[in-house]
Amino acid sequence: MPTSNSTQxxxxxxxxxxxxxxxxxxxxxxxxxxxxxxxxxxxxxxLANNPDFAPAPKAANPKPSKEDS
Numbered sequence: 001m002p003t004s005n006s007t008q009x010x011x012x013x014x015x016x017x018x019x020x021x022x023x024x025x026x027x028x029x030x031x032x033x034x035x036x037x038x039x040x041x042x043x044x045x046x047l048a049n050n051p052d053f054a055p056a057p058k059a060a061n062p063k064p065s066k067e068d069s
Contacts, residue, residue, distance in 0.1 A: 008044040009036045014052030021047075
């Protein structure tokens with residue numbers, strides 16, 4: 001079975017203030033409500049069909065404009 005070191009950022013938006021989940025991979029993660037959490041792709045797949053979790057928005061990396069100089 002191939003392994004991957006890629007990670008994904010997910011956000012918990014369920015009814016509680018946060019949850020802690022132990023995954024089949026052996027990892028445990030705490031998910032405070034509304035806070036993006038980086039997890040491995042394998043763990044993210046476990047959450048794919050859970051309506052309380054969604055991919056976190058990508059962080060914007062704006063390029064500095066010439067006007068900022």
